[in-house]
Amino acid sequence: MSTSEKTRIVGTAVPRKEGVDKLLGRARYLDDIEREGMWYGATVRSSIPRGLIRSIGFDRRIDWTEFTVVTVADIPGRNHIQLINADQPVLADGMVNHCEEAIVLLAHPDKHKLREAVDAVNVEYEPLMPVLTIEESERQETIVWGADNILKSFLLEKGDVDAAWAQAAHIVEGEYRTGAQEHLYIENNGVIAEWSEGNGITVWGSLQCPYYVHKSLLAVLDLPEDKVRAIQTETGGAFGGKEDYPSTLASHAALLAMKSGHVVKMTYDRMEDLAATTKRHPSRVRHRTALDGDGKLLAMDIEVATDGGAYTTLSSTVLSRATLHSPGPYVCPNVRVSSKAWATNTVPYGAFRGFGAPQAIFAIERHMDEIAAAIGMDPVEVRRRNFLHDGDTTATEQVMREPVILDKLLDRALTESDYYERQKRFAQENQTRAVKRGLGIAAFYHGAGFTGSGERYLNSLAGIDVTPEGRVRVLVANTEFGQGTNTILSQIAAESIGIDYDDVEMAPVDTNVVPNSGPTVASRTSMVVGKLIERAGLQLVGTLRERAGLREEFTREEFFAACERLREEDGAVISLCRYEAPAGIFWDDQKYRGEAYPAFAWSVQVAQVAVDTTTYSAEVEEFWSVQEVGRVLHPVLAGGQIEGGIAQGIGYALYEKVVWKDGRMANNQMTNYIMPTAEDVPPIHVYFEEIPCRFGGFGAKGIGELPHDGPAPAILNGIRDAIGVGFNAIPLLPEDLFAQLVTQESKAEVSAV
Amino acid sequence: MSEHLANSSAGISFIVNGEKRTVAAHGMKRLLDVLREDLHLTGTKEGCGEGECGSCSVRMNGELVNSCLVPVLQAEGATIETVEGLGRAEALHPIQKAFLECGGAQCGICTPGMLMATAQLLAVNPHPTIGEIREGLAGNLCRCTGFKRIFDSVAAVVVEMDATAKTGGAHAG
Numbered sequence: 001m002s003t004s005e006k007t008r009i010v011g012t013a014v015p016r017k018e019g020v021d022k023l024l025g026r027a028r029y030l031d032d033i034e035r036e037g038m039w040y041g042a043t044v045r046s047s048i049p050r051g052l053i054r055s056i057g058f059d060r061r062i063d064w065t066e067f068t069v070v071t072v073a074d075i076p077g078r079n080h081i082q083l084i085n086a087d088q089p090v091l092a093d094g095m096v097n098h099c100e101e102a103i104v105l106l107a108h109p110d111k112h113k114l115r116e117a118v119d120a121v122n123v124e125y126e127p128l129m130p131v132l133t134i135e136e137s138e139r140q141e142t143i144v145w146g147a148d149n150i151l152k153s154f155l156l157e158k159g160d161v162d163a164a165w166a167q168a169a170h171i172v173e174g175e176y177r178t179g180a181q182e183h184l185y186i187e188n189n190g191v192i193a194e195w196s197e198g199n200g201i202t203v204w205g206s207l208q209c210p211y212y213v214h215k216s217l218l219a220v221l222d223l224p225e226d227k228v229r230a231i232q233t234e235t236g237g238a239f240g241g242k243e244d245y246p247s248t249l250a251s252h253a254a255l256l257a258m259k260s261g262h263v264v265k266m267t268y269d270r271m272e273d274l275a276a277t278t279k280r281h282p283s284r285v286r287h288r289t290a291l292d293g294d295g296k297l298l299a300m301d302i303e304v305a306t307d308g309g310a311y312t313t314l315s316s317t318v319l320s321r322a323t324l325h326s327p328g329p330y331v332c333p334n335v336r337v338s339s340k341a342w343a344t345n346t347v348p349y350g351a352f353r354g355f356g357a358p359q360a361i362f363a364i365e366r367h368m369d370e371i372a373a374a375i376g377m378d379p380v381e382v383r384r385r386n387f388l389h390d391g392d393t394t395a396t397e398q399v400m401r402e403p404v405i406l407d408k409l410l411d412r413a414l415t416e417s418d419y420y421e422r423q424k425r426f427a428q429e430n431q432t433r434a435v436k437r438g439l440g441i442a443a444f445y446h447g448a449g450f451t452g453s454g455e456r457y458l459n460s461l462a463g464i465d466v467t468p469e470g471r472v473r474v475l476v477a478n479t480e481f482g483q484g485t486n487t488i489l490s491q492i493a494a495e496s497i498g499i500d501y502d503d504v505e506m507a508p509v510d511t512n513v514v515p516n517s518g519p520t521v522a523s524r525t526s527m528v529v530g531k532l533i534e535r536a537g538l539q540l541v542g543t544l545r546e547r548a549g550l551r552e553e554f555t556r557e558e559f560f561a562a563c564e565r566l567r568e569e570d571g572a573v574i575s576l577c578r579y580e581a582p583a584g585i586f587w588d589d590q591k592y593r594g595e596a597y598p599a600f601a602w603s604v605q606v607a608q609v610a611v612d613t614t615t616y617s618a619e620v621e622e623f624w625s626v627q628e629v630g631r632v633l634h635p636v637l638a639g640g641q642i643e644g645g646i647a648q649g650i651g652y653a654l655y656e657k658v659v660w661k662d663g664r665m666a667n668n669q670m671t672n673y674i675m676p677t678a679e680d681v682p683p684i685h686v687y688f689e690e691i692p693c694r695f696g697g698f699g700a701k702g703i704g705e706l707p708h709d710g711p712a713p714a715i716l717n718g719i720r721d722a723i724g725v726g727f728n729a730i731p732l733l734p735e736d737l738f739a740q741l742v743t744q745e746s747k748a749e750v751s752a753v
Numbered sequence: 754m755s756e757h758l759a760n761s762s763a764g765i766s767f768i769v770n771g772e773k774r775t776v777a778a779h780g781m782k783r784l785l786d787v788l789r790e791d792l793h794l795t796g797t798k799e800g801c802g803e804g805e806c807g808s809c810s811v812r813m814n815g816e817l818v819n820s821c822l823v824p825v826l827q828a829e830g831a832t833i834e835t836v837e838g839l840g841r842a843e844a845l846h847p848i849q850k851a852f853l854e855c856g857g858a859q860c861g862i863c864t865p866g867m868l869m870a871t872a873q874l875l876a877v878n879p880h881p882t883i884g885e886i887r888e889g890l891a892g893n894l895c896r897c898t899g900f901k902r903i904f905d906s907v908a909a910v911v912v913e914m915d916a917t918a919k920t921g922g923a924h925a926g
Contacts, residue, residue: 015853022861023849025796025836029862032795184896186800186808187862236798236862237896270801482860482897636856640902644859647899670805670894678890678900 009495010698013636017486017506018234027234030190030206031267038192039068040111041256041266044104044121045276046096049130049345049663050144053094056104059120067117068260070105075255077222081247081313082215087145088311088348090220090251096125097144098310098345099664100276102248107256107264130345132663134284134307137342144310145343151308152316152341154323156592158395159334164299168290172371176287176363177729178712180307180658181280181651183352184675185481187236189245189277190267193253200227201254206235207246208479209519214511216247217254232509235481239648240351242481243521244313245277274668278350279658281306281318281341285326285363290334295377297332297386300395304339304360309348315341318349320451322356324596325709327395328364329406329445330386335395345663351521353645354708357446358652362730365442365713370726379717380419383443384410396596403691406443406602409626412687413441413604417624422608423721430722435612437621438722442710443604447597448702449524452587455579455598462517462532463576464493464540465507466563472499473507474533475576476517478525480506483704484637485525491633492530492697496537499559515576523702526633527599530697532577540575582695599693599701603627605646605710608682609718616738618719620650623684625707631692631699642686642707649711650682651675657731767831769794770838780826784818785809787825788835796836796865800894807893810866810873811835817873817892836865839872847913848872848906857906859897867893871907880911 021027056071058064072079072091079093080086092103106117130144131137137149145151165171191205200223207213210230217228230250235242249266256264268276283306290299304322308315319341326337372379387406393399414420419439426437449455463475474493480486490504507513517529543566544550550562563573587594608622625642632638655674659667667673692699712730719737720726727740764775769792776791788794788811797820800808804819811820812834840846848871851857858864867890874881874889881889886907887900895903 013854016856016858018861019853019858020842020845022858022864023845023853023868024840024842025794025865027861028795029798031799032789185860185862186806186894186896187798187860188800235860237860239896270803484859636902640856640859640898643899643901644897645899648896669803670801671803675894675896677892677894678887678903681900684899684901 007495007698009491009501010633011631013634014487014491014501016484017490018480029187029236030192030204030233033192033204033233035192035263037262039107039109039260039262039264040114041105041107041253041264042114042118043102043252044106044118044123046092046099046101046103048096048125048127049099049132050097051095051125051127053092053096053103054124054126057122057124059122062117062120066108068107068256070255070259074259075220078219080219081251082219083244083247083313084316085312088313090248098347100347102252105252105256107260107262130663132344132346134282134305134342137344138305144345149343150340151312151343152319154319154337154339154592156323156335156337156395158397161299161301161334161336164290164334168298169293170291170375171288172291172374173288174367174370175728176285176366178283178359178362179731180282180349181352181656182274182658182673183239183241184673185237185239185241188268188270188273189242189249190265191246191249191253192263192265193250193257194263195254195257195261200229201258202229202231203250203254204231204233205246205250206242207232208238208242208481208521210477210509210511211516212244212519213247213250216251220251221254221258230511232479235479238481239353240355240521241278243351243519245350270670271668274673275665276347278313278348280352281308281315281349281356281359283322283359285360287363287367289367289371291371291375295375295382295385297330299334300327300332302326302337304337306341306356306359307344307346307349308341309344309346311348313348313350315349317451318351318356320356321447322360323592324396324447324451325357326360326364328361328368329388329443329602331388331392332395337395353648354705355522357705357709358649358712361442361444361709362712365444365710366716366726366728369717369720373726379441380410380414383441394596396593398595402599402693404602405628405689405691406604408689409602409604409628410443412689413606413624413626416626416685416687417606419606426722434614435610436722437608437610438718438720440607440609440714440717440719440721441604442714442717444709445600445602446523446702446706446709448527448599448601449597450522451596452589452594455528456581458518458579460518460529460532460579461515461576462529463515463536463574464533466573468567470560472497472504474504475507475514476529476533477509477511477514478517478529479509479520483641484634485520487637488526488633489530489533492533493537495698496534497541498554499556503556523601523705526700527630527693527696527702528579530700531695532579534697535577536575539577543575598695599630601627601629601701601703601706603706603710605714607711607714607718609715609722611719611722613723616734616741618654618732618737620682620715622682623711625684626687626689627706628689628691629703629706630696630701631690632688633698633700638688638703639686641703643684645705645707646684646711647676647681649708650715653712653715653730654732655680657733765825765829767828767833769833770835776825778825781824783821784823784825784828785820788820794835794837798862798865800862805894806863807870808863808866810869810893812869812873815876817870834869836868839868848910851906851909851913855906855909856902857898863893863895867895867903871910874907875910879914881907
């Protein structure tokens with residue numbers, strides 16, 4: 001079906017599929033599940049960032065016969081979580097490489113007895129020198145991972161950067177830093193595991209990627225495929241934070257269940273979840289940019305460094321996305337991006353909405369404003385002169401074959417925010433007021449789907465079946481955690497078949513029931529999996545027409561009658577589709593050249609910021625976001641994705657600071673890790689321009705990550721506009737503003753003298 | 754606190770969603786745990802355990818409380834309302850209906866607390882301004898929505914309730 005055709009269900013605001021259950025409080029999250037005779041698990045963790053384990057003692061004040069105790073010696077298979085590199089142990093084996101690394105697992109039928117027992121396990125260490133920052137790691141004096149502390153590196157080159165400097169009218173340099181960020185999903189991580197000789201291991205969990213969990217359990221428990229089953233329970237937020245971590249927690253719960261012979265539940269409280277699980281990678285990005293006399297980009301030399309933490313987890317793919325987003329949505333003939341993910345002795349950093357792009361985009365979009373200031377041009381104009389257009393090539397020499405409408409997005413953002421009129425008014429008012437206002441802008445793309453050859457390797461399988469009870473089910477391993485997976489895939493299935501939304505439901509996300517349609521990450525669900533479901537629906541109708549006498553036009557009753565005729569012949573009514581890479585796509589993983597992403601979503605955001613020069617606090621007063629994300633499948637859910645991403649981006653810029661003390665998160669509580677509340681989030685205005693994308697389900701592109709990419713640079717650019725001082729690091733809390741402004745003032749006083 | 758109070762063997766009684774319930778629990782057990790474990794009312798969620806996130810919000814004697822901070826002995830004789838008492842599948846409460854239609858719930862984990870905070874806000878102030886909505890919900894954290902559609906939901910409830918009041922209809926719950 002052509003994506004431009006009129007649709008009945010796609011594009012309308014149907015009720016959220018699992019909405020009524022959530023509103024009645026009857027949706028079953030992991031911790032809502034109790035089982036007869038269930039035990040509870042807890043984790044003994046490292047208290048130091050790096051060292052050898054000398055001994056593990058069990059205090060006699062505890063009757064250990066009541067407990068099940070699991071150490072590394074109890075692991076039947078491999079002691080490694082199976083991700084990109086299998087370097088992360090399930091349990092520490094003689095050595096710890098970060099605080100909170102799991103060493104011993106305990107289970108007991110009374111959960112209240114676990115805390116004291118955890119404290120009664122005495123681990124003695126021989127501490128080793130830890131590496132705690134990017135700078136310490138890149139000095140390579142202490143090697144904590146591999147031969148050189150480098151978890152992954154990329155080099156992307158287009159044209160000849162080194163030859164460009166001589167022709168430059170301007171050369172502008174800058175260094176930009178971002179801090180760690182907590183997902184702060186309101187539901188903490190949790191898993192229940194059940195073991196039996198006959199069925200093997202079954203785990204239920206709050207998770208994004210059931211087949212990731214499945215893969216790790218196969219290896220860790222050394223079991224055949226049919227003896228491992230992973231089931232997603234209702235998931236109370238994830239944002240990337242439940243992409244890889246559940247593989248570790250599920251392994252822990254499974255080991256306790258196997259050894260104890262009981263069903264075991266492991267849930268983290270907030271403090272444990274904040275201290276022990278993944279966060280967004282901190283970054284440092286350096287730009288050196290050459291421009292001609294008209295403000296056009298001649299060369300971009302970019303150096304990206306991320307802090308990956310103690311093990312690889314997803315650092316290589318996060319770095320890949322940071323690399324590919326670091327040049328921004330601009331045309332430049334000569335580009336070099338050299339990027340490295342550095343190992344440190346902190347909890348491994350992981351996936352978080354945007355996946356490297358927010359870090360890279362913070363740098364380039366702040367840098368564009370510094371370029372504008374350096375060459376004396378309007379930041380809007382510098383961007384406009386360098387925007388990508390149809391037919392242009394990106395830094396990887398990917399040709400923009402689909403329409404690129406950055407100019408239109410920018411114009412709309414300027415109009416909707418009344419940008420120039422407001423800016424003029426603020427400039428006047430700021431002269432006499434202590435609270436100074438400004439406007440900041442960010443323009444960016446976000447690549448939808450896995451990078452390069454990623455989707456081909458994933459080789460996703462998804463489909464639709466029809467049950468004997470007359471229910472059409474969507475068969476995917478893609479998970480709902482608030483973004484609307486259930487709803488949009490049901491819409492797509494109903495639309496492509498030609499039945500009602502209410503006739504469609506989601507099959508349980510259970511590896512015994514649904515095929516591996518890939519992980520729920522990378523803004524790929526609407527686009528990539530959506531397309532598979534669209535195809536599966538059309539394929540099902542085609543089969544019913546061919547083999548079960550379904551007419552061209554059909555009623556609901558005729559559809560289900562035809563399904564029953566097919567069932568008599570085949571025993572089941574099922575339509576599966578496998579991913580097919582679009583033709584003519586070329587990607588060179590070594591040289592980082594070619595089609596980096598099947599599609600890009602585009603956005604321009606504007607932030608209105610107020611800086612109180614007496615209290616040094618900055619706040620966002622109003623926010624505008626214009627984006628092109630292909631076809632909007634559901635206007636309410638799509639708007640909610642954008643607004644939620646912006647709120648997280650505001651937190652990233654101004655509120656959310658992970659405070660480190662000797663390699664450990666010191667503020668691992670909601671009391672002192674501050675996210676924006678209902679009083680902090682400004683009015684947000686959201687506008688969509690729709691250009692259906694041929695690779696996406698009914699024309700959709702990825703949407704979930706895009707909105708988080710822009711707020712931080714837009715806000716800091718707004719602060720620059722308000723007070724004339726550029727800040728190059730986030731989070732920017734009042735004390736950081738104070739520190740820089742006071743230092744500058746005192747320097748100015750000194751030079752005035 | 755005296756030992757006999759803390760270990761009330763006679764049980765602690767209160768009214769939950771219109772029904773009298775008696776539990777034999779330690780007096781210092783959190784109301785949140787009593788609701789979830791003793792009464793199997795798992796709609797009320799724990800998010801932080803320290804009164805910051807509001808996921809465990811319930812109404813007690815006409816006030817909004819974080820049930821993770823309330824020792825159950827303080828609930829003796831109290832009237833408590835949780836999300837389970839708000840509406841039913843076949844008759845959603847106007848607040849639930851508005852959250853469903855306006856996109857006020859995404860992952861759903863903060864939703865029960867947010868619904869109770871909304872119920873409290875509208876009980877005290879049936880026509881809140883946007884500023885009053887923000888203030889009324891400031892103790893309930895939502896990480897998904899950015900709050901905008903939650904504000905829209907509350908505003909929609911006000912319109913719906915006014916319309917119903919005009920036509921003389923009555924709401925469930």
